[in-house]
Amino acid sequence: MKYLLIMNTPRDGYAQYLAWPKKILEANQAFMHDFTAKLVKSGELIGTWGLAAPTQAKLVRVGSDKRPITDGVFPESKEYLAGFFLVDVENEQRAIAIASALSDAPGGAVKDASGNPIEHFWIEVRQVMGSHEEMT
Amino acid sequence: VSSPGAASGHRIEILLRDLAPEVLGVVVRRFRDFAASEDAVQEALIAASEQWLQNGVPNNPRAWLIQVAQRRMTDHIRAEVARRKREDSVASEMPVFAPLLDADPEIDPHDTLVLLFMCCHPALSQASAIALTLRAVGGLTTAEIAKAFLVPVPTMAQRIGRAKETIRTSGIPFGMPDVAERAERLGAVLHVLYLIFNEGYTSSGGSDLVRVDLSNEAIRLMRAVRALLPDDGEVEALLALMLLTDARRAARTGPSGELIPLDEQDRSLWNAAQIAEGAALVKSSLSRGAIGEYQLLAAIASVHDEAASAEDTDWTEIRSLYAILMRVSDNPMVALNHAIATAEVSGPHAGLTLLMALERDERLNGNHRLAAVKAHLLERDGQFAEAVALYRSAAEKTASVPERNYLLQRAERLESDPERSLTSHQFSSSALPDRHAG
Numbered sequence: 041m042k043y044l045l046i047m048n049t050p051r052d053g054y055a056q057y058l059a060w061p062k063k064i065l066e067a068n069q070a071f072m073h074d075f076t077a078k079l080v081k082s083g084e085l086i087g088t089w090g091l092a093a094p095t096q097a098k099l100v101r102v103g104s105d106k107r108p109i110t111d112g113v114f115p116e117s118k119e120y121l122a123g124f125f126l127v128d129v130e131n132e133q134r135a136i137a138i139a140s141a142l143s144d145a146p147g148g149a150v151k152d153a154s155g156n157p158i159e160h161f162w163i164e165v166r167q168v169m170g171s172h173e174e175m176t
Numbered sequence: 177v178s179s180p181g182a183a184s185g186h187r188i189e190i191l192l193r194d195l196a197p198e199v200l201g202v203v204v205r206r207f208r209d210f211a212a213s214e215d216a217v218q219e220a221l222i223a224a225s226e227q228w229l230q231n232g233v234p235n236n237p238r239a240w241l242i243q244v245a246q247r248r249m250t251d252h253i254r255a256e257v258a259r260r261k262r263e264d265s266v267a268s269e270m271p272v273f274a275p276l277l278d279a280d281p282e283i284d285p286h287d288t289l290v291l292l293f294m295c296c297h298p299a300l301s302q303a304s305a306i307a308l309t310l311r312a313v314g315g316l317t318t319a320e321i322a323k324a325f326l327v328p329v330p331t332m333a334q335r336i337g338r339a340k341e342t343i344r345t346s347g348i349p350f351g352m353p354d355v356a357e358r359a360e361r362l363g364a365v366l367h368v369l370y371l372i373f374n375e376g377y378t379s380s381g382g383s384d385l386v387r388v389d390l391s392n393e394a395i396r397l398m399r400a401v402r403a404l405l406p407d408d409g410e411v412e413a414l415l416a417l418m419l420l421t422d423a424r425r426a427a428r429t430g431p432s433g434e435l436i437p438l439d440e441q442d443r444s445l446w447n448a449a450q451i452a453e454g455a456a457l458v459k460s461s462l463s464r465g466a467i468g469e470y471q472l473l474a475a476i477a478s479v480h481d482e483a484a485s486a487e488d489t490d491w492t493e494i495r496s497l498y499a500i501l502m503r504v505s506d507n508p509m510v511a512l513n514h515a516i517a518t519a520e521v522s523g524p525h526a527g528l529t530l531l532m533a534l535e536r537d538e539r540l541n542g543n544h545r546l547a548a549v550k551a552h553l554l555e556r557d558g559q560f561a562e563a564v565a566l567y568r569s570a571a572e573k574t575a576s577v578p579e580r581n582y583l584l585q586r587a588e589r590l591e592s593d594p595e596r597s598l599t600s601h602q603f604s605s606s607a608l609p610d611r612h613a614g
Binding site for chain 2: 086
């Protein structure tokens with residue numbers, strides 16, 4: 041079963057992240073590196089990607105002349121996609137265990153979109169739809 | 177060597193897959209190191225599939241493969257010794273186990289079974305056991321297995337590597353388990369082969385050109401197991417179950433991959449020869465006495481397959497078989513199927529009553545099948561609005577695109593044209609997507 045483990049961030053999350061003490065930033069990066077290596081080794085990782093800051097994002101849609109219209113401003117949203125892990129695991133329980141371990145990454149002070157301090161990031165666990173029927 | 181033109185790619189692939197476990201058995205017995213031997217055999221298989229297509233199949237393909245694999249092993253050992261010498265001068269005094277490159281060794285037909293016991297060992301995760309079984313015993317390449325499971329090749333390579341590492345660290349030996357252990361270990365082997373079969377059968381995605389047919393692979397391996405254990409009722413039954421289920425494959429999906437329920441399938445598309453073979457195996461298997469899960473599932477499949485039409489299905493028989501299965505298995509899916517059969521025999525109310533108990537089962541909490549079955553029974557009972565809502569709820573819960581489409585279509589059909597609803601048919605629950613109790 042394939043699951044997407046989604047890491048979200050408040051709009052200013054990248055700025056918060058970069059403001060962490062250097063030691064903590066390094067610890068966080070080392071953790072992510074190690075965490076990824078473990079998933080590679082267990083044969084469960086399909087891929088993982090971190091995204092550039094939402095302030096750099098562009099909105100695109102097709103215009104009436106079939107040419108792209110781009111808009112530099114990202115719409116107001118409380119949370120933005122920061123990155124994700126795509127894993128192939130035995131069951132949902134395992135996906136949840138991986139997400140919980142990921143959420144345990146070391147980090148500095150973080151505030152959620154409402155300005156409340158949070159201890160650990162939430163990881164959103166979403167199953168990937170397939171052409172495959174579920175047996176159970 | 178036969179002429180190059182005589183060897184078709186497909187024929188070579190089948191030949192290689194059949195020979196793979198025999199060759200690996202020989203190499204492992206000689207060199208002991210399972211992980212390295214398995215790599216060497218895989219390399220030999222890949223070399224063969226390239227060279228034989230060009231130059232023709234050698235007169236003794238098995239000996240060819242053994243010789244190439246052994247040469248790879250010898251190279252591997254030399255490299256290993258050289259490495260150790262660099263790292264530690266004492267290690268250079270260790271004797272090297274380098275046997276003669278005998279190309280015509282004794283083949284032990286039980287090697288396939290011994291390898292299966294090893295690859296399906298309970299110490300391995302299911303995903304690892306499946307991957308390793310397909311490679312080491314099935315003779316498939318890592319790339320083929322990766323494609324079949326829709327994961328990248330490096331992910332699958334890691335999974336196989338990890339499986340071998342587990343075998344190494346748990347000290348699982350290459351040998352026949354003793355009699356006391358054999359029944360349990362055989363259970364694990366059958367379970368893995370059953371999972372491989374289901375993976376192939378229930379997956380409607382991917383083109384045949386790029387995906388190895390896992391159902392056929394499972395059936396091929398099951399035939400090999402049965403040849404080695406001809407007197408085992410559950411082995412016979414699992415082969416029967418696979419054949420009887422696979423016999424309906426051409427009829428179970430429409431042109432664009434949509435699911436066609438059992439009661440709407442064109443039975444002329446069913447594979448009659450496979451049904452006959454499966455039914456004979458069921459009969460023989462049941463006559464052996466002790467009744468296991470696969471025997472019951474195979475018996476149920478044969479009742480479906482032997483009915484000339486959906487209306488002719490002997491649901492009383494199916495219900496009794498599920499009732500016995502419930503005593504053997506704690507799987508709530510079995511209870512769900514029993515409720516379906518009960519509804520067919522005694523009407524939707526009886527089925528819905530049984531579902532009430534299942535709704536309290538935590539294991540089915542949020543399960544789309546429970547909602548789908550209930551929707552079918554409500555539809556049959558004339559409670560259309562509730563049925564439509566539940567079909568939609570089930571559609572939202574499933575992670576399968578074909579099932580979602582099927583459930584949405586069912587809801588739409590009922591909403592727009594209740595006349596066409598299931599109440600107009602004698603049967604309904606067989607209108608669920610065609611599959612068997614997992």
